[in-house]
Amino acid sequence: MTRTLHRFHGGIHLPDQKALSLGRPLRQAALPSELVLPLQQHIGAAAQPLVAVGERVLEGQMVARPEGFVSAPVHAPTSGTVIAIEARPVPHPSGLSALAIVLQPDGEGRTVEYQPHSDWSALDPSTLRNLIRDAGIVGLGGAGFPTAVKLNPGPHTAVETLILNGAECEPYITCDQWLMQERPEEIISGALIMRHALQAQECLIGIEDNKPAAIAALRSEVARRGLTEAIEVVEVPTRYPMGGEKQLIKVLTGKEVPTQGLPIAVGVVCHNVATAASVHRAVELGEPLIRRIVTVTGHGAAQPGNFEVPLGIPMGELLAQAGGTTAGFSRLIMGGPMMGITVEQPQAPVIKTANCLLAVTDDELERRAPVRPCIRCGSCAEACPVSLLPQQLYWYAKSKEFDRAQDYNLFDCIECGCCAFVCPSNLPLVQYYRYAKTEIWAQEREKRASDQARRRHEYRVAREERERLEKEARAKKKAAALAEGESDDKKAAIQAAIERAKAKKAQANATPPATDPPAEQPAGEGAAPAEEKH
Numbered sequence: 235m236t237r238t239l240h241r242f243h244g245g246i247h248l249p250d251q252k253a254l255s256l257g258r259p260l261r262q263a264a265l266p267s268e269l270v271l272p273l274q275q276h277i278g279a280a281a282q283p284l285v286a287v288g289e290r291v292l293e294g295q296m297v298a299r300p301e302g303f304v305s306a307p308v309h310a311p312t313s314g315t316v317i318a319i320e321a322r323p324v325p326h327p328s329g330l331s332a333l334a335i336v337l338q339p340d341g342e343g344r345t346v347e348y349q350p351h352s353d354w355s356a357l358d359p360s361t362l363r364n365l366i367r368d369a370g371i372v373g374l375g376g377a378g379f380p381t382a383v384k385l386n387p388g389p390h391t392a393v394e395t396l397i398l399n400g401a402e403c404e405p406y407i408t409c410d411q412w413l414m415q416e417r418p419e420e421i422i423s424g425a426l427i428m429r430h431a432l433q434a435q436e437c438l439i440g441i442e443d444n445k446p447a448a449i450a451a452l453r454s455e456v457a458r459r460g461l462t463e464a465i466e467v468v469e470v471p472t473r474y475p476m477g478g479e480k481q482l483i484k485v486l487t488g489k490e491v492p493t494q495g496l497p498i499a500v501g502v503v504c505h506n507v508a509t510a511a512s513v514h515r516a517v518e519l520g521e522p523l524i525r526r527i528v529t530v531t532g533h534g535a536a537q538p539g540n541f542e543v544p545l546g547i548p549m550g551e552l553l554a555q556a557g558g559t560t561a562g563f564s565r566l567i568m569g570g571p572m573m574g575i576t577v578e579q580p581q582a583p584v585i586k587t588a589n590c591l592l593a594v595t596d597d598e599l600e601r602r603a604p605v606r607p608c609i610r611c612g613s614c615a616e617a618c619p620v621s622l623l624p625q626q627l628y629w630y631a632k633s634k635e636f637d638r639a640q641d642y643n644l645f646d647c648i649e650c651g652c653c654a655f656v657c658p659s660n661l662p663l664v665q666y667y668r669y670a671k672t673e674i675w676a677q678e679r680e681k682r683a684s685d686q687a688r689r690r691h692e693y694r695v696a697r698e699e700r701e702r703l704e705k706e707a708r709a710k711k712k713a714a715a716l717a718e719g720e721s722d723d724k725k726a727a728i729q730a731a732i733e734r735a736k737a738k739k740a741q742a743n744a745t746p747p748a749t750d751p752p753a754e755q756p757a758g759e760g761a762a763p764a765e766e767k768h
Contacts, residue, residue: 239486243618245652246473247473248404248405250405251405255406256411262542263544268338268548269314269336270322270336271311271545272324273308276305276378277372277380279304283298284299285297289316290316290340291316293343294345294524306370306371306586310337313342315338319334320334321333323582325568351365351517354430359431359432367380367381370586372587375399375477385428394434395487396438396503397437397482398421398438401470401482403475403476404571405572406590406592408540409527409528411448412527416451418452420515422465423514424514426465436466437464438486439466440468444472470485475652480648512526527542527543528543528588536558537556545584549568549582549583560593562597565577565593566592567593568591571594605660613656614653614654619650622646627639628661630642644670644671
């Protein structure tokens with residue numbers, strides 16, 4: 235039965251330029267003199283180093299552990315020696331450096347003892363998620379969200395549909411297309427593992443119709459395994475940005491993901507096909523995420539193609555292995571022409587989310603004409619795949635009315651660039667939206683810091699008041715005890731004095747005063763003469 239497809243609002247058609255990199259077979263990148271492994275190659279908290287400078291490590295060894303629930307570990311792509319743990323340039327729009335482990339390969343390729351789990355169907359979902367987390371797997375489509383977290387919808391949340399995103403809608407990029415054509419068995423194995431971890435009812439793999447070889451390869455693998463009831467490979471129209479998570483969900487299921495909501499809210503979980511292949515390698519082979527397929531393309535690259543590369547290889551080194559640059563080369567972009575970021579420093583490493591290195595010439599990507607005032611034509615609103623009002627967002631971002639921009643659902647913008655592509659005034663709309671988001675995030679951080687400082691101050695004042703009252707209470711209690719003690723002592727002294735007085739009086743009453751009788755004298759001696767009787 236043919237699945238009924240739906241349509242998302244807006245979108246545009248772009249020249250795909252994919253033939254540039256599909257004309258050569260997959261090449262294995264040679265090991266460079268050093269590999270640079272940033273500690274944050276994913277959304278969430280940066281990993282924490284487990285090794286020290288001078289330590290020898292094995293291929294597949296965990297060299298940095300995850301920090302917190304939303305985080306991912308980092309593993310050594312080959313054996314060698316840790317020569318530094320320091321800030322190094324990384325591929326990021328800011329152009330800033332970040333802490334990284336620098337590994338010098340020894341060329342020996344010694345590995346840790348991998349622990350494969352071919353009987354993964356006997357494992358419970360929690361055990362599977364832990365295996366995937368320990369393997370350091372994140373979304374390889376570019377987002378970089380830790381895969382184990384997305385495979386954990388919660389005990390009370392039912393997953394109806396697992397979607398594997400094979401649209402790869404942005405021009406030039408073909409790494410997923412090559413993977414689907416040449417290694418469909420890895421993707422299907424990963425899909426089954428993910429479905430088991432999620433306990434999902436169905437699995438859909440969405441692929442744009444400009445990739446017939448990939449569609450045929452996956453359908454053939456599904457049929458060979460007898461999985462047609464469990465997994466459906468769906469051909470979807472070629473329209474940018476079909477690879478957007480919400481857009482693909484709408485086309486395949488007809489469900490609308492709520493504003494600022496997640497797909498799980500409509501019973502859907504979406505992963506990239508390359509992520510599924512990495513899950514297969516992690517669970518069934520025991521191999522952590524230490525390499526990936528990267529497209530090196532553009533008219534500025536001498537020998538475009540797809541390469542399987544160790545993570546951490548400098549981008550300039552990978553470009554050199556693709557024959558270097560042509561005479562017209564002007565700049566290097568990580569990702570595609572619509573959502574990629576310019577790489578200012580070629581020593582920046584290939585990271586987990588780097589799916590493409592695009593070397594462009596001066597005339598390859600249309601140079602922007604001078605910016606003119608907005609003419610309110612509405613073309614941006616017609617092209618927006620999220621049904622936003624880009625013109626209003628532009629005005630509010632420009633005037634720094636960030637609250638109003640949020641009222642118009644600024645954070646639903648996926649920064650696909652459709653609005654800027656069709657704008658006749660050449661307004662850099664996406665840059666304004668990114669600026670507004672950055673400012674709002676900065677304000678929220680300041681507010682959180684201010685709220686935290688206020689709570690700390692209130693807590694300190696309350697603590698000091700509590701301590702003062704406790705001190706006063708102790709002082710009163712002590713004074714009362716002293717007063718009571720003094721009163722008792724005085725009463726005792728008075729009572730003792732009374733008792734002594736009583737005892738003295740009683741003694742005086744019981745013993746009369748002692749007196750001596752008169753002494754008798756002999757007669758004739760000094761005695762008075764007796765009275766004469768008359």
